[in-house]
Amino acid sequence: MLPWLTAHAPFPPLSAALKEPNGLLAVGGDLSAERLLEAYRRGIFPWYSPGEPILWWSPDPRMVLFPEEFRISRSLGKILRRGDYEVRLDSAFMQVIEACADTPRPGQHGTWIVPEMQAAYRKLHELGYAHSVEVWASGELIGGLYGIALGRMFYGESMFSWRTNASKIAAAHMARFLQQQGFGLVDCQMRTAHLASLGAREIPRQEFIARLTTLTAAGPAPQPWPRDGASQPWSSAT
Template identity: 65%
Template sequence: MSKHPSDAFIFPPVEQALADPNGLLAVGGDLSSARLLAAYRRGIFPWFSPGDPILWWSPDPRMVLFPEEIKIRTSLARTLRNSAYEVRLDTAFDQVLQHCAETPRHGQRGTWITAEMRAAYRALHRQGYAHSVETWIDGTLAGGLYGIAIGRVFYGESMYAHRRDASKIALAHLCLYLKRREFGIIDCQMETAHLASMGARPIPRRRFLDLLEDLTAQGGSPGPWPADGILDAYRNPAGRKQRP
């Protein structure tokens, strides 16, 4: 493990990450956009508590969700078809970020989404790398998620729900959106039961890094995400006959 990533944003080889705690690779540095993008491209992400130094991680195995493998259970499928919700992209990034930071988590004290982290992700949003997927119900932001897009990889950072299934609605639409734009994977970072229930699974770090090398070199330039009519797809899937 390295104590300080260099000023040239060159991190130590991820093979040097600790086994316990799993994936701890480096300590220190900063959260500049250049450093964060360099880290994500190498399969490294920051995660630390308020008052701690910046900690950089690359766990093995790595939790990922292939967009085509998302599990939509019967109750969620019913919600996606029938509920009066609206999904938007990049219209309330700051609000989603704030809610993710402030929403209580079971077994977790405080938040890792510190003020410094929020400032860093806002900068990436302004540059077209960070995006939010938002579930609106009755005109109110009810849940959502945010993450980073580089090439054809989406690095999921956090999600929250203030209404039942609001974050799942956002994730389901994100997977469809990414699939239609030929994204290869969603990086989920750490293994959780919630993500596993939605279809995410752990893969060896070496395979994850091979996927990153290929997929981050693909795709277009960063920028706002257009909706392109995809966000109503669960209610009006292609080929579904409409009632007269």
Template identity: 60%
Template sequence: MIPWLGRSPAFPAIETALAAPNGLLAAGGDLSPERLLSAYRQGIFPWYAPGEPILWWSPNPRMVLFPQQLHVSRSLQKVLRHRPYEVRFDSAFAEVMAGCANSARPGQNGTWISPDMIAAYCRLHALGWAHSAECWMDGELVGGLYGVAIGRMFYGESMFARRPDASKIAFVHLVRWLDAHGFAMIDCQMHTDHLARFGASEIDRALFLQQLATLIEYPSAPMRWHYAETALPALSNAPSPP
């Protein structure tokens, strides 16, 4: 059994999360900005299917990407240099969430990004906590991703692509921007081969929480992230320690 959350934004101790399913911590509560921000500050995130109660997770190990360890394949570097595109931040947040919600994913029936989730994260966006990175081609939004930023910590949530490599383009621009602005860790939540190819890896939850506690204490970036780029210089894959 897991605890059922009431009106209080408090969560149970992370150490009480289940091992199977990995990281399930609590159920219930709401998606208010106060509760969501409290969750992210403690390394907790919501993930549940429509029709289920809200489920809260903190898996162990934790998949993270240290921005300085971003790996970009040679083929993607070529795309970044030569394919015509524009990357923007925070210009179409709701549309990015809708794109993620409507994106078909192998092994998944439907989406966890419900209308309630979209409304909740749009509220966070309006308050300056949630952000989108978008790839535009020929004036059309063709891919992107969204997440939450607290201090120098970025929590990635979901991405989508309507054209080949569109989400990858937005992702690489975002990671490089985060690195340039002092962000030291990106939460990828759970392992995927896709993120592992970019250099993400699993670390023990205790280490994740230790670093998280430091990073969220930095002043937060501006409410709106202004960015519009059409190219990246040649990228080095030589990793630096976080």
């Protein structure tokens, strides 16, 4: 039986996670900033649907992206070099998370980014932990992503695209920015064909935990990202 987390109960050891479905570890608890940050530092994340209790997961293997391994196809490279868009960081965090919640996804009904989750990540954004990467065209938000930064570790949460390739543009600029800032790894949680096409791959959970333990212990204090931190033009040498 899965453990039910009371207000101050610690997470169970990751070895207790169910292999199927996808590393389900515990139920209950809350979405306080303290609980969420503890979860991320231990390689655990919340994911649940409306009407369900909070579900906590730690899959094995873990889908990750090493920033330097981001894969740019020929067509995406042309789009990036054309540069008919603007990339901003942390200028419209709540617009991004709301767009991620509202964007339909194949095979999914509704969203796991429920209002309680949006409020929790808004708090993390205010504390300097949660960040957004946004793609704009003619003053209109057309795509983006958001996630959590702890030390030199970034935990990708969700992305959206309202125009073709907008989320890929956001991901490419995110990977370049994270590499420039010395980030070592992006947590992508679970495998999808889309993530794999961008260069993400699976590693054993034990390796993932070892890497995040080192990466979260280093790096700057939580703070807003500079709005223009990922806006430099893309070149063939990038």
